[in-house]
Amino acid sequence: MNPVQFVLDVLSLGGAYALMALGLVIVYGILRLVNFAYGELIMVSGYTMFLVSGSGFPWLVMAGCGVVMAIAAGIATDYLAFRPVRAKSVTAVLITSFAFSTLLQNAALLFISPRPRAVPLPELFSRTVEFAGVITPVRNLITIAVAVVMLGIFSWLMRSTALGIAMRAAATNFRMARMMGIPANLIISAAFAISGLLAGTVAILWIGRIGTVVPGIGLEPLLIAFIATVIGGMRSLPGAVVGGFLLALIDTSLNYTLPQDLLKFRDAFTFSLVILILLWRPEGIVRGPASGQRT
Amino acid sequence: MLDIESLEVSYGAVRAVRGVSLGVRKGELVTLLGANGAGKSSTLMAIAGAVRATAGRVRLDGADVTGATPENMVRRGVAAVPETRDVFPDLTVAQNLQLGAFTRRRDQAGVIHDRETHFTHFPILAERQHLPAGNLSGGEQQMLVIARALMSRPSVLLLDEPSLGLAPIVVDQIFDMIGSLKDSGLTILLVEQNAAKALAVSDRAYVMRLGRIEAEGPASEIAAATELKSLYLGAEP
Numbered sequence: 001m002n003p004v005q006f007v008l009d010v011l012s013l014g015g016a017y018a019l020m021a022l023g024l025v026i027v028y029g030i031l032r033l034v035n036f037a038y039g040e041l042i043m044v045s046g047y048t049m050f051l052v053s054g055s056g057f058p059w060l061v062m063a064g065c066g067v068v069m070a071i072a073a074g075i076a077t078d079y080l081a082f083r084p085v086r087a088k089s090v091t092a093v094l095i096t097s098f099a100f101s102t103l104l105q106n107a108a109l110l111f112i113s114p115r116p117r118a119v120p121l122p123e124l125f126s127r128t129v130e131f132a133g134v135i136t137p138v139r140n141l142i143t144i145a146v147a148v149v150m151l152g153i154f155s156w157l158m159r160s161t162a163l164g165i166a167m168r169a170a171a172t173n174f175r176m177a178r179m180m181g182i183p184a185n186l187i188i189s190a191a192f193a194i195s196g197l198l199a200g201t202v203a204i205l206w207i208g209r210i211g212t213v214v215p216g217i218g219l220e221p222l223l224i225a226f227i228a229t230v231i232g233g234m235r236s237l238p239g240a241v242v243g244g245f246l247l248a249l250i251d252t253s254l255n256y257t258l259p260q261d262l263l264k265f266r267d268a269f270t271f272s273l274v275i276l277i278l279l280w281r282p283e284g285i286v287r288g289p290a291s292g293q294r295t
Numbered sequence: 296m297l298d299i300e301s302l303e304v305s306y307g308a309v310r311a312v313r314g315v316s317l318g319v320r321k322g323e324l325v326t327l328l329g330a331n332g333a334g335k336s337s338t339l340m341a342i343a344g345a346v347r348a349t350a351g352r353v354r355l356d357g358a359d360v361t362g363a364t365p366e367n368m369v370r371r372g373v374a375a376v377p378e379t380r381d382v383f384p385d386l387t388v389a390q391n392l393q394l395g396a397f398t399r400r401r402d403q404a405g406v407i408h409d410r411e412t413h414f415t416h417f418p419i420l421a422e423r424q425h426l427p428a429g430n431l432s433g434g435e436q437q438m439l440v441i442a443r444a445l446m447s448r449p450s451v452l453l454l455d456e457p458s459l460g461l462a463p464i465v466v467d468q469i470f471d472m473i474g475s476l477k478d479s480g481l482t483i484l485l486v487e488q489n490a491a492k493a494l495a496v497s498d499r500a501y502v503m504r505l506g507r508i509e510a511e512g513p514a515s516e517i518a519a520a521t522e523l524k525s526l527y528l529g530a531e532p
Contacts, residue, residue, distance in 0.1 A: 162393070162397070162400055165386065165390050165393065165394060166394060166397060168383070168385070168386060169383045169386060169394050172383050172384065172385065172386075173381050173383065175345055175365070175381075176377070176379075176381040176383070177383075177394070178345070178364065178365040178366050179343060179345060179365045179366075179369065179374075179375050179377070180366075180369065180394045180395055180397050180443070180447070181365075181366050181369030181370055181397045181398035181447055182366060182394070182397050183364075183366045184364070184366065
């Protein structure tokens with residue numbers, strides 16, 4: 001095992017996981033509800049790229065279309081699945097978010113195809129490069145760079161802008177935030193838009209590994225995001241990032257160490273470790289702010 | 296300025312507020328007294344839009360604002376400080392104050408000026424402006440939430456039990472502050488269990504019991520009557 005190779009693998013996988021987890025936890029932090037339609041934002045982004053693939057636009061424009069559609073789908077989730085029932089009951093919101101997820105997946109099945117569809121990828125994504133003595137896909141280095149940039153932007157947004165600070169306040173105490181004059185709908189829509197931005201970005205990196213999109217593509221990222229936020233701490237944004245990288249560390253370590261015939265059971269090993277982590281710290285590794293009731 | 300008419304608030308089967316009518320004139324400091332569970336906080340939070348009134352009317356300068364959202368009430372000039380004394384613990388003192396001025400984002404110069412004014416009044420907040428608000432003591436947090444509410448430049452301030460759980464010396468400071476806010480012309484509706492202190496700074500008072508208004512009058516009259524009723528007012532006269 002080459003240590004440089006190992007670190008690069010952990011960082012590139014962890015970067016993608018961290019972005020996925022952040023996209024889920026930004027909404028959870030404010031609404032205390034898991035958006036089960038989160039994976040479909042990734043799917044929407046993938047199919048958008050597939051649909052514009054014949055347009056002849058430069059790849060970056062197509063990727064941009066994918067991200068924009070993921071943001072739009074995120075905001076649509078709020079307007080169609082959450083807002084109409086938000087004030088009524090938690091169960092209702094859970095069910096509408098499942099319904100929205102199923103609806104989007106079935107729309108993809110019906111109007112596009114159950115079979116994989118190719119997504120345009122720049123030639124750069126399939127190249128490899130020699131870096132510090134190891135040969136690694138350029139894609140992995142791009143993933144690391146994009147994750148660093150996105151985490152930097154995200155951190156700046158949450159620390160230094162009025163909207164970001166208002167969102168953090170709303171995540172700690174939604175009612176009190178509203179009593180500051182912070183509009184609830186603005187904050188929630190902004191959270192969904194940021195969630196969509198992160199999902200769209202992840203979609204490009206994630207689909208870049210396989211090159212195709214299928215209707216069920218969102219399930220794995222949703223699961224990863226969910227587990228990463230649970231081990232990192234559901235209430236904390238840094239926790240989501242920590243959880244993402246930790247999960248990537250676990251997955252990569254198992255990939256390197258498990259014998260060939262056990263490798264297909266890797267997820268069972270991963271989840272066992274997750275259980276151990278949760279036995280050790282049931283609230284997750286990073287504890288969120290102390291107060292805060294559901295709204 | 297603020298007119299409440301037959302206000303009702305229910306939590307499930309519990310009728311916390313049963314037909315409360317009260318009024319606060321411009322520049323007045325009115326206190327709402329009563330024992331625990333009398334419905335004072337519910338009345339205040341219903342006015343602020345933080346809990347839904349099941350019946351009744353809330354009027355602000357003649358305009359019907361019943362059922363307005365809390366954010367809307369702030370924009371209309373009504374700022375509330377709930378008794379839970381909710382600072383945003385992981386944000387700094389300065390960020391907490393900045394959030395108080397969320398509705399005035401376009402007036403940064405004014406916001407900075409107001410923040411400096413509060414810092415002169417509360418040097419301790421200035422000293423700790425870069426610390427997380429969760430690190431402040433109870434009294435400092437109370438000063439912060441009041442200063443934060445003032446950052447929206449309200450015309451009406453709703454204060455819920457500002458003296459709750461504070462050391463006597465800090466309670467005195469808080470009431471001094473409320474007195475000077477009144478002198479500056481702010482209209483205030485105060486909910487308190489510390490009847491003596493509250494009545495000393497108030498113009499008028501209402502006494503609530505089991506969700507209804509039981510007595511009202513000038514603060515001095517209520518103070519005189521309070522001695523007899525101290526039993527269920529739950530405070531030393």
